[in-house]
Amino acid sequence: MxxxxxxxxxxxxxxxxxxxxxxxxxxxxxxxxxxxxxxxxxxxxxxxxxxxxxxxxxxxxxxxxxxxxxxxxxxxxxxxxxxxxxxxxxxxxxxxxxxxxxxxxxxxxxxxxxxxGTPRAVHDDSVVYQLPFAADRAVRVIQGYDGAFSHHGSSRHAVDFDLPEGSPVHAARAGTVVQVVQHFTAAGTDASYQQKDKGNRVLVRHSDGTLGYYGHLQPGSVVVKEGQYVTPWQLLGRSGNTGYSLGPHLHFEVRKPLDGKQSLTIPVRFNTSRGVGVPLEKDKSYTAVR
CATH class of the missing domain: 2.60.40 (Immunoglobulin-like)
Structure with a gap:
């Protein structure tokens, strides 16, 4: 989260x-x-x-x-x-x-x-992102933009999807894998989990320099490597419950750094069965479409 x-x-x-x-x-x-x-x-x-x-x-x-x-x-x-x-x-x-x-x-x-990443990155707002889970599956949003629990400040424009542990996580946009972390096994809401980023994750750099962040993944489930180029819909790993988390889910955001301490999350448009660019609202379900 x-x-x-x-x-x-x-x-x-x-x-x-x-x-x-x-x-x-x-x-x-x-x-x-x-x-x-x-x-x-x-x-x-x-x-x-x-x-x-x-x-x-x-x-x-x-x-x-x-x-x-x-x-x-x-x-x-x-x-x-x-x-x-x-x-x-x-x-x-x-x-x-x-x-x-x-x-x-x-x-x-x-x-x-x-x-x-770099603060000089400028997001390509013409890009439409795929939902980061299997197609033809309706998934509920448990926290959207400006979510009360943790989506504020540097995480303001993030989305949490209600995915059971072990669900496939797919690339929402093409890019190069920058970071893979998959050794963490625990989750909690203690501040140390948030401050130290103790969640498993895959970070993908896009062509415009922004980064896609896929968080709280299942230990040992990541199937891509750092430096590997991935395409939309490619399998990255499986959802889990690691790091700063209340329960199993997938945290997704697009971000760039402001400096070495702070980041900026960027609002993006998704392709869903409800249409392109519809706001992803809390407690509503959305289906990924190819």
């Missing part, structure tokens, strides 16, 4: 006070995300300067926002700083310099958050 950022954040910590506190110089530390796709590199060659860099090993466009708590520091770029990575790349995002030499300086709590 909702989700957080698509990749986790890495926390780095450096204290630099005059002669870099207890850290021996030159100082260098690299910490990576669990999947190894993004690494945060902190370097301090001397007592007066430092740099914060990102090493990305991504196969698709990723938007990242870097933050840190600084005191008495001159910055080459204001923090937070947001950068878009189109593929494998190492980039220095900000350089730091001791500002008033008579006073101590510090930088600490260096951290980042990231979202797949």
């Amino acid at each position: 909702s989700r957080g950022s698509l990749t986790g954040c890495v926390l780095g910590l450096v204290l630099a006070c005059g002669v870099a506190g207890a850290q021996a110089l030159p100082y260098r530390n690299e910490s990576c995300s669990e999947d190894g796709l993004v690494c945060l590199l902190i370097e301090q060659p001397d007592t007066e300067t430092a740099s914060l860099s990102i090493r990305a090993r991504v196969h698709s466009t990723l938007t990242l926002t870097l933050e840190a708590d600084v005191e008495n520091v001159a910055l080459s770029t204001p923090l937070p700083v947001t950068a878009v990575f189109e593929g494998p790349e190492t980039r220095t995002l900000v350089k730091l310099e001791h500002k008033q030499r008579a006073l101590a300086w510090s930088y600490k709590n260096v951290r980042y958050t990231s979202n797949w």
Whole structure:
């Protein structure tokens, strides 16, 4: 019903006070995300300067926002700083310099958050989406746009379909699979499920740069791979009950990142037996048609 950022954040910590506190110089530390796709590199060659860099090993466009708590520091770029990575790349995002030499300086709590996709994506509003389940099957909407339970803020334009666990989930639009997560086994409404995005999912990048998100999938049910091109109606996996969820269902939305922390969901038109572009309303059933 909702989700957080698509990749986790890495926390780095450096204290630099005059002669870099207890850290021996030159100082260098690299910490990576669990999947190894993004690494945060902190370097301090001397007592007066430092740099914060990102090493990305991504196969698709990723938007990242870097933050840190600084005191008495001159910055080459204001923090937070947001950068878009189109593929494998190492980039220095900000350089730091001791500002008033008579006073101590510090930088600490260096951290980042990231979202797949780019803020530059512009949705093609001429596209009509297929309903993401089997054709000729009527499925009830249990939460639509602006849903009271969780479809607000970054999830405002999302739809939850009442699919029993194990139901086939099909691609609503052609695109390239960006992310597959299928190892989670639990569900709940505790805030940690929402904040950490502990739901299984498939993320598909469309030709206009937007992303289709298929969430709460059954563990181990995904049949597509990252980097694979999929066509409308192609089987992606099976519905489940994982992550921030009250019960078995499929969460679908089209989105793009605003930065590494926030996303924007986009209202889209669906092809249904009731017609094209009819609003999908809560507690009404809709049938997918080819």
